[in-house]
Amino acid sequence: MGEFDLIRQHFWRVVAARADGSGVLLGNGDDCALLAPAPGTVLAVSSDMLVAGRHFLPDVDPEALGHKALAVNLSDLAAMGARPLAFTLALALPAPDAAWLHALARGLLALADVHGCALVGGDTTAGPLTLCLTVFGEVPGGQASRRDAARVGDDVWVSGTLGDACVGLDIALGRRAPGAWPDPALVTHVVQRLHRPTPRVALGLALRGLIHAAADVSDGLLADLGHILAASGVAARLDVEALLASQAVHAALRALPLPDVLSCVLAGGDDYELVFTAAPGQRAAILRAAEQAATPVTRIGTIVAGPPAAHPLADGAARVQLCDARGHPYPLPPGVALRGFDHFATMAT
Amino acid sequence: MGEFDLIRQHFWRVVAARADGSGVLLGNGDDCALLAPAPGTVLAVSSDMLVAGRHFLPDVDPEALGHKALAVNLSDLAAMGARPLAFTLALALPAPDAAWLHALARGLLALADVHGCALVGGDTTAGPLTLCLTVFGEVPGGQASRRDAARVGDDVWVSGTLGDACVGLDIALGRRAPGAWPDPALVTHVVQRLHRPTPRVALGLALRGLIHAAADVSDGLLADLGHILAASGVAARLDVEALLASQAVHAALRALPLPDVLSCVLAGGDDYELVFTAAPGQRAAILRAAEQAATPVTRIGTIVAGPPAAHPLADGAARVQLCDARGHPYPLPPGVALRGFDHFATMAT
Numbered sequence: 255m256g257e258f259d260l261i262r263q264h265f266w267r268v269v270a271a272r273a274d275g276s277g278v279l280l281g282n283g284d285d286c287a288l289l290a291p292a293p294g295t296v297l298a299v300s301s302d303m304l305v306a307g308r309h310f311l312p313d314v315d316p317e318a319l320g321h322k323a324l325a326v327n328l329s330d331l332a333a334m335g336a337r338p339l340a341f342t343l344a345l346a347l348p349a350p351d352a353a354w355l356h357a358l359a360r361g362l363l364a365l366a367d368v369h370g371c372a373l374v375g376g377d378t379t380a381g382p383l384t385l386c387l388t389v390f391g392e393v394p395g396g397q398a399s400r401r402d403a404a405r406v407g408d409d410v411w412v413s414g415t416l417g418d419a420c421v422g423l424d425i426a427l428g429r430r431a432p433g434a435w436p437d438p439a440l441v442t443h444v445v446q447r448l449h450r451p452t453p454r455v456a457l458g459l460a461l462r463g464l465i466h467a468a469a470d471v472s473d474g475l476l477a478d479l480g481h482i483l484a485a486s487g488v489a490a491r492l493d494v495e496a497l498l499a500s501q502a503v504h505a506a507l508r509a510l511p512l513p514d515v516l517s518c519v520l521a522g523g524d525d526y527e528l529v530f531t532a533a534p535g536q537r538a539a540i541l542r543a544a545e546q547a548a549t550p551v552t553r554i555g556t557i558v559a560g561p562p563a564a565h566p567l568a569d570g571a572a573r574v575q576l577c578d579a580r581g582h583p584y585p586l587p588p589g590v591a592l593r594g595f596d597h598f599a600t601m602a603t
Numbered sequence: 604m605g606e607f608d609l610i611r612q613h614f615w616r617v618v619a620a621r622a623d624g625s626g627v628l629l630g631n632g633d634d635c636a637l638l639a640p641a642p643g644t645v646l647a648v649s650s651d652m653l654v655a656g657r658h659f660l661p662d663v664d665p666e667a668l669g670h671k672a673l674a675v676n677l678s679d680l681a682a683m684g685a686r687p688l689a690f691t692l693a694l695a696l697p698a699p700d701a702a703w704l705h706a707l708a709r710g711l712l713a714l715a716d717v718h719g720c721a722l723v724g725g726d727t728t729a730g731p732l733t734l735c736l737t738v739f740g741e742v743p744g745g746q747a748s749r750r751d752a753a754r755v756g757d758d759v760w761v762s763g764t765l766g767d768a769c770v771g772l773d774i775a776l777g778r779r780a781p782g783a784w785p786d787p788a789l790v791t792h793v794v795q796r797l798h799r800p801t802p803r804v805a806l807g808l809a810l811r812g813l814i815h816a817a818a819d820v821s822d823g824l825l826a827d828l829g830h831i832l833a834a835s836g837v838a839a840r841l842d843v844e845a846l847l848a849s850q851a852v853h854a855a856l857r858a859l860p861l862p863d864v865l866s867c868v869l870a871g872g873d874d875y876e877l878v879f880t881a882a883p884g885q886r887a888a889i890l891r892a893a894e895q896a897a898t899p900v901t902r903i904g905t906i907v908a909g910p911p912a913a914h915p916l917a918d919g920a921a922r923v924q925l926c927d928a929r930g931h932p933y934p935l936p937p938g939v940a941l942r943g944f945d946h947f948a949t950m951a952t
Contacts, residue, residue: 262916275744279645280730283834284750285682285818286647286740291639296628297899298635299723301737303693305730333634342736372647378733381654386693386726386735391635395624401633466895469634485632492854496662566632 264359269372278340278372295392300330305385313407316341316354318449320361325451327389329526332458333470334398336391338371346381360426380590389405399468404486408531408557413549415504420522422448425524440506460543468530474521489560489573494584502552521592609727618721627689627721636723644741649679655732665703667798669710674802677739678875681807682819683747687720692928695730748817753835753943757880757906762803762898764853769871770798789855800875809892823870828878829919838909838922841872843933851901862938870941
């Protein structure tokens with residue numbers, strides 16, 4: 255079976271423009287797809303590459319892989335407050351395997367359908383198993399939540415729970431025995447969080463106009479908040495005691511020793527939650543938006559003055575001050591690993 | 604050195620929106636880039652993945668690889684008549700190698716600068732050497748040259764020369780001895796055509812409004828023209844004798860036996876020329892546009908009635924009738940291989 259047959263059989267969807275002539279004007283099957291953002295919006299674009307043995311295990315369930323590959327890209331759109339419009343998929347496969355591809359497409363397209371995100375093109379080739387997705391979303395000009403927009407005095411918020419996927423990865427890799435949890439549902443929860451993350455698209459849309467800066471937590475809270483702080487030229491104070499006691503830490507993590515909890519909550523990657531900053535006057539509106547998006551949010555700290563803005567890619571984790579409930583430096587117990595996930599510095603598997 | 608340091612050191616460019624607020628509003632360094640197509644235009648999008656050992660040899664000159672990776676994507680924009688705006692780069696590398704990356708970036712960004720195409724984001728990870736680029740171009744709504752727009756009576760045209768890269772690949776892989784060519788410049792020409800293809804962007808822009816359907820010749824003339832024919836529900840008659848005698852066949856190919864020339868010209872991939880159809884009334888205008896774009900074009904046949912439109916990805920090579928100068932079927936000599944390049948059916952290396 256050739257390349258075009260594979261695409262046609264597993265990934266083909268008919269697309270149509272909206273009544274106002276915007277949206278997806280031309281999808282799969284030509285040299286290019288044609289996209290027209292809705293009037294008043296601009297196009298948010300993000301690319302992510304997932305490599306077997308690095309971002310997922312080679313024997314991964316292909317349906318879960320399809321879900322996750324799109325989810326991590328939609329998460330970038332969510333962080334900008336963009337509404338998903340379309341995506342392209344480039345796929346390298348060791349050999350065409352119809353059943354495997356069908357399951358991959360099922361996971362991918364099921365999540366795409368939830369978000370009305372059309373598959374509009376891509377590429378298929380032989381090679382070591384690799385997926386590269388590029389997603390496109392629409393966001394009203396000026397309403398995108400950029401990393402460089404945090405202001406002194408802002409609250410720092412996170413969505414959902416932190417550290418779950420980090421614990422899930424340890425379990426999936428056999429580094430941590432599930433025996434620590436008397437309730438198997440907690441084990442299932444963290445493993446699901448690793449394999450089937452929920453992109454916070456609805457929350458990103460509900461927060462439009464209410465927040466200043468945002469990023470998704472893919473490399474760990476300190477690393478991703480750090481990028482906001484470096485780009486914005488500010489620092490942050492996090493109340494670690496309140497964070498640990500909050501709903502932002504799932505019950506599954508409370509079964510672990512404190513250093514492990516801190517490592518996972520502060521530096522665990524792959525959660526795909528949102529970390530964002532907003533003026534204190536927006537607290538009530540943010541809680542309403544979170545309720546509307548059915549996604550819990552937790553206030554975890556404050557933006558304070560910091561060194562001048564650095565390169566947007568500079569490591570800003572050192573700009574995060576960890577404090578206790580009285581505002582004093584929080585003493586990290588021995589054994590806490592705070593290094594964020596880095597695809598070159600750290601091997602996931 | 605971590606992922607962000609690599610990006611910052613080798614791939615960072617400052618971008619700015621145009622005076623009218625369109626173009627690239629936000630580049631590298633955030634969760635998403637923000638693009639706003641110029642008023643009256645839509646965004647053309649194409650993704651290509653290049654895998655070591657498949658699309659290029661692992662010991663390839665990284666500067667040439669950078670050039671080619673962007674060139675093959677710009678070629679898709681050229682086929683739609685789109686003006687390059689921006690691109691993303693996702694890169695998997697076995698290990699960070701500063702000198703190699705610097706050369707890759709040099710090749711990539713030199714071509715990007717020629718076309719005013721900004722690098723606006725992407726991803727970097729460890730893994731088997733793979734590049735995935737997604738390019739964005741602007742094309743006035745309704746002026747994009749789609750594959751399904753060929754009409755009975757149209758002329759069929761190609762740009763530049765066909766089959767060169769196919770011969771170049773044979774030489775690069777040691778399948779064909781350079782001794783067949785008394786003039787070493789001819790060998791250099793075909794190898795350069797393989798490694799440093801020229802995307803026909805200027806021609807694509809000059810042809811806007813003059814042509815009906817277009818595609819780039821990446822998989823071979825019969826395969827790529829075949830996709831136009833299948834999508835448009837037509838067939839084509841090619842005058843093979845005139846084609847072989849024309850400037851569309853480079854002097855380097857004339858040193859080869861006829862079956863090899865036919866295989867390369869009709870089915871050789873990687874040329875990144877344009878094949879397009881246009882009404883006969885546009886001949887003079889097309890020749891002027893080609894002169895303006897400093898890219899030769901050759902009329903090679905005619906669109907005739909054919910079976911109803913099939914799936915845009917259907918194999919349409921059988922819709923191409925090869926004729927001699929009198930319009931009779933052209934008798935293919937033994938030894939001609941007409942199968943187009945397929946990334947699963949055929950191994951490039």
